[in-house]
Amino acid sequence: xxxxxLLAIAFALExxxxxxxxxxxxxxxVKHLAGLDLIRLKEIPVISAAxxxxxxAKSPRSISIITANEIRLRNFRNVPEAVAxxxxxxxxxxxxxxxxxxxxxxxxxxxxxxxxxxxxxxxxYRLGPNQYLNTIDIxxxxxxxxxxxxGSVLYGSDAFGGVINVITKPxxxxxxxxxxxxxxxxxxxxxxxxxxGHVGVSGAVSRLSWTGGYSQEGWGDLRGGRGEKQLYxxxxxxxxxxxxxxxxxxxxxxxxGAMRLRQADxxxxxxxxxxxxxxxxxxxxxxxxxYVQYSNSxxxxxxxxxxxxxxxxxxxxxxxxxxxxxxxxxxxxVDATQGxxxxxxxxxRWRESHILTYGFEANSDWITSLRTDxxxxxxxxxxxxxxxxxxxxxxxxxLFFQDEWDWTRRLRTVVGLRHDRFRILGHVSDPMTGxxxxxxxxxxxxxxxxLLYDLTPTVSVVGGIAQGFRAPNLDDSTxxxxxxxxxxxxxxxxxxxxxxxxxxxxxxxxxxxxxxxAYFEDHxxxxxxxxxxxxxxxxxxxxxxxGIKDGKELDVYQRRNIGRASARGLETESIVCLNDHWTWSFxxxxxxxxxxxxSKPLSRIPPLNGVSRITWRPNRTFWIEVAGMGGGSQRRLxxxxxxxxxxxxxxxxxxATGTLRAGLRRTALAGLSVAWENITDSRYRLHGxxxxxxxxxxVMGYERAF
Amino acid sequence: xxxxxxLVLSVRTGCFLFAVAAVCFALTPSEYSLKAAYLFNILRxxxxxxxxxxxxxxLATYSAGLIEGALTDLQGTPxxxxxxxxxxxxxxxxxxxxxxxFVGRLTGRGSRILVRxxxxxxxxxxxxAGFAASGGMAALVLESRRVxxxxxxxxxxxxxxxxxxxxxxxxRIVRNQAP
Numbered sequence: 103x104x105x106x107x108l109l110a111i112a113f114a115l116e117x118x119x120x121x122x123x124x125x126x127x128x129x130x131x132v133k134h135l136a137g138l139d140l141i142r143l144k145e146i147p148v149i150s151a152a153x154x155x156x157x158x159a160k161s162p163r164s165i166s167i168i169t170a171n172e173i174r175l176r177n178f179r180n181v182p183e184a185v186a187x188x189x190x191x192x193x194x195x196x197x198x199x200x201x202x203x204x205x206x207x208x209x210x211x212x213x214x215x216x217x218x219x220x221x222x223x224x225x226x227y228r229l230g231p232n233q234y235l236n237t238i239d240i241x242x243x244x245x246x247x248x249x250x251x252x253g254s255v256l257y258g259s260d261a262f263g264g265v266i267n268v269i270t271k272p273x274x275x276x277x278x279x280x281x282x283x284x285x286x287x288x289x290x291x292x293x294x295x296x297x298x299g300h301v302g303v304s305g306a307v308s309r310l311s312w313t314g315g316y317s318q319e320g321w322g323d324l325r326g327g328r329g330e331k332q333l334y335x336x337x338x339x340x341x342x343x344x345x346x347x348x349x350x351x352x353x354x355x356x357x358x359g360a361m362r363l364r365q366a367d368x369x370x371x372x373x374x375x376x377x378x379x380x381x382x383x384x385x386x387x388x389x390x391x392x393y394v395q396y397s398n399s400x401x402x403x404x405x406x407x408x409x410x411x412x413x414x415x416x417x418x419x420x421x422x423x424x425x426x427x428x429x430x431x432x433x434x435x436v437d438a439t440q441g442x443x444x445x446x447x448x449x450x451r452w453r454e455s456h457i458l459t460y461g462f463e464a465n466s467d468w469i470t471s472l473r474t475d476x477x478x479x480x481x482x483x484x485x486x487x488x489x490x491x492x493x494x495x496x497x498x499x500x501l502f503f504q505d506e507w508d509w510t511r512r513l514r515t516v517v518g519l520r521h522d523r524f525r526i527l528g529h530v531s532d533p534m535t536g537x538x539x540x541x542x543x544x545x546x547x548x549x550x551x552x553l554l555y556d557l558t559p560t561v562s563v564v565g566g567i568a569q570g571f572r573a574p575n576l577d578d579s580t581x582x583x584x585x586x587x588x589x590x591x592x593x594x595x596x597x598x599x600x601x602x603x604x605x606x607x608x609x610x611x612x613x614x615x616x617x618x619x620a621y622f623e624d625h626x627x628x629x630x631x632x633x634x635x636x637x638x639x640x641x642x643x644x645x646x647x648x649g650i651k652d653g654k655e656l657d658v659y660q661r662r663n664i665g666r667a668s669a670r671g672l673e674t675e676s677i678v679c680l681n682d683h684w685t686w687s688f689x690x691x692x693x694x695x696x697x698x699x700x701s702k703p704l705s706r707i708p709p710l711n712g713v714s715r716i717t718w719r720p721n722r723t724f725w726i727e728v729a730g731m732g733g734g735s736q737r738r739l740x741x742x743x744x745x746x747x748x749x750x751x752x753x754x755x756x757x758a759t760g761t762l763r764a765g766l767r768r769t770a771l772a773g774l775s776v777a778w779e780n781i782t783d784s785r786y787r788l789h790g791x792x793x794x795x796x797x798x799x800x801v802m803g804y805e806r807a808f
Numbered sequence: 809x810x811x812x813x814x815l816v817l818s819v820r821t822g823c824f825l826f827a828v829a830a831v832c833f834a835l836t837p838s839e840y841s842l843k844a845a846y847l848f849n850i851l852r853x854x855x856x857x858x859x860x861x862x863x864x865x866x867l868a869t870y871s872a873g874l875i876e877g878a879l880t881d882l883q884g885t886p887x888x889x890x891x892x893x894x895x896x897x898x899x900x901x902x903x904x905x906x907x908x909x910f911v912g913r914l915t916g917r918g919s920r921i922l923v924r925x926x927x928x929x930x931x932x933x934x935x936x937a938g939f940a941a942s943g944g945m946a947a948l949v950l951e952s953r954r955v956x957x958x959x960x961x962x963x964x965x966x967x968x969x970x971x972x973x974x975x976x977x978x979x980r981i982v983r984n985q986a987p
Contacts, residue, residue, distance in 0.1 A: 132841050132845060132881045133881055135842060135844075136845040140853070143845060143846060143849065169938070274915070276873075278873030279871045279872065279876075279912065280871075281871060283913075283915035283917075284916075682984075769923070770919030807915065807919065
């Protein structure tokens with residue numbers, strides 16, 4: 103024991119000695135560096151604890167970014183609405199507390215959502231639109247990056263249509279000195295009678311720095327266009343976050359982060375309006391995340407940077423339902439999946455022209471899913487089966503590698519490879535039907551190759567091919583029971599859904615303009631869908647054992663890898679500085695999807711849509727902006743779209759609306775912005791949504807820093 | 809020597825060799841050193857139009873931490889015949905008499921210092937992405953382990969400054985950010 107203590111002390115002494123020598127080296131080298139030519143200086147890499155970030159223009163992939171500054175200036179009320187204006191991202195809203203992004207025709211668990219690189223998608227995410235992007239508090243966002251197209255090589259399962267990575271505000275760099283600052287933000291909106299407030303503080307003392315905040319928000323029922331108040335849309339929300347950062351040295355840091363969000367009385371608008379349920383209410387709905395992240399960028403010549411992230415998260419949903427057919431029974435569903443993530447990511451620079459990124463990732467989800475039935479007349483309670491098999495587990499382990507290679511000053515390629523292995527353990531044994539537990543271990547090997555070539559200093563071409571996949575999860579593999587007019591049984595032999603994505607684009611960049619166009623073509627296979635199956639040798643549930651299908655005996659279905667689909671489209675974005683005071687920006691996206699299995703349109707494909715803005719900024723303190731948003735009608739519908747109460751056989755009508763915004767910043771620390779949204783009070787809804795968009799509305803935001 | 813003593817000695821020797829090797833291999837400068845060198849070069853390659861100031865070239869630093877530490881080594885180095893002097897400031901009122909200011913952080917007082925620098929034509933250099941586009945004249949931004957210099961030609965010109973072609977050749981030109 104004594105030897106161990108001595109060893110620890112000796113090791114600490116040497117490490118501190120090393121740090122001191124490294125600092126001493128820094129001091130003496132500055133004069134040498136300052137005397138170098140600027141061209142030479144530009145080529146020198148640095149040791150930094152910062153994560154691997156790169157200039158958006160140098161990536162051959164299609165990436166859209168929105169920053170905290172833009173979010174505040176435009177007063178977006180939540181994360182789904184902030185990403186909705188980005189190129190290639192279309193927003194589907196089942197209810198006002200939801201918001202599911204559709205990227206390149208993919209939605210739900212076919213789009214990966216991450217926060218600070220930590221996966222939010224877990225083993226219970228369902229196939230259709232979901233509300234989980236709205237379980238991230240927009241007030242803690244530093245920026246949101248959207249990768250359009252398959253990103254499975256770096257991010258694994260579910261990075262099928264795209265990846266949304268939300269980066270939270272970082273604690274300040276403690277090595278830049280002491281600091282204490284903060285900010286407060288207020289936002290009010292008239293169409294939803296909303297009011298929200300946020301207070302944030304950050305600071306640094308010695309080697310410790312921190313940032314954190316608290317927000318309280320409330321929305322009333324939303325008024326749509328032409329004055330129509332939409333019932334079942336209001337809800338409230340609380341959010342809090344804290345990040346502590348300790349600088350272990352100029353090249354090492356340890357970060358401890360925690361986030362919490364809770365929504366109360368979030369209602370499923372479309373179902374309540376349809377009348378199939380008398381109550382459909384999440385209370386609460388939210389998420390807790392805790393993570394520890396260690397970064398080191400002074401590991402020597404072979405490894406430039408190491409980042410280890412360990413995270414724990416617990417999304418929670420408690421759903422209250424009263425079906426119209428059983429008005430005296432309130433069903434209470436509790437889903438509280440606990441997830442653990444570990445990522446070890448390393449990066450190395452080889453021959454100065456290669457940046458290698460490689461590592462290991464492991465995820466594990468433990469499912470708690472319960473149901474309690476309350477008889478409202480008798481007051482009695484009974485236990486029932488939850489949404490997912492309680493006690494089930496979904497885990498994965500992955501290895502990934504990517505090489506960014508600058509062949510010349512004009513040509514860059516990015517190639518990558520990844521292997522994932524999954525384990526699905528579903529406790530679904532049922533003596534009545536003879537169904538046994540699900541235990542499967544699917545795997546996936548994916549690759550990608552992209553290039554960027556500068557034809558001239560202002561014109562570049564990009565293109566490439568990427569494979570994507572979505573592993574079957576517990577929602578796909580373990581369903582057992584009646585659903586509508588069918589009886590579903592689990593499947594232990596599901597394989598991942600797979601895609602091959604092709605992309606080509608052109609970028610034009612000058613000092614005053616930035617224009618890009620991308621064409622994509624995606625091919626999907628092994629898509630998971632329901633197919634007729636046999637249970638105990640019969641195609642129906644033979645409840646009475648007479649061997650003949652009687653009136654109420656349900657047909658048996660099972661999820662299988664039977665689907666094939668394709669999607670293609672065009673995405674364009676441009677920002678043009680007309681002069682020192684006027685800026686014009688424009689984005690447009692067109693997508694065409696086909697379900698090749700049945701030769702029908704793919705479900706929930708957005709219509710042609712886009713946004714155009716023109717901004718006048720006469721001086722540093724004032725700006726004014728006119729924005730127009732529009733979308734075509736969508737009449738190409740899948741069979742599922744036609745029966746969906748959110749769409750229907752008529753499809754979705756086209757729309758055009760405008761917004762007028764202005765902002766004033768008289769001092770460095772205070773700013774006011776005002777927007778008149780949907781000036782024409784148009785009544786419209788985004789394709790696939792269960793609610794209309796806000797009618798004519800006044801939105802005001804005020805921020806104050808200290 | 810006891811067994812534990814030998815073990816400690818072995819580990820210390822190993823750690824020492826590791827430390828020596830690490831320092832020998834540490835040809836790569838830290839972010840802070842490189843930024844200090846860039847900062848010095850920005851001062852060298854920018855000039856205020858139509859003025860011929862004398863005396864020391866005063867660079868104010870706010871919340872500059874280790875960059876300030878590295879800059880101290882450059883104190884007294886001539887910039888167009890004037891000796892560089894570093895002045896640590898905490899409020900915007902301390903900017904009087906300064907030629908340039910380095911704002912380590914744009915939060916709180918940093919914002920007020922930038923506004924004062926803008927109104928008085930002091931060369932303003934920041935330490936983060938978005939500084940130049942938010943009204944600063946230049947910024948040192950870390951990207952892919954390289955320091956990138958961002959120059960806002962609009963604010964530079966409006967403040968009466970001119971950047972040499974040496975600087976513009978390596979800089980990324982940004983514009984005032986549209987909301």
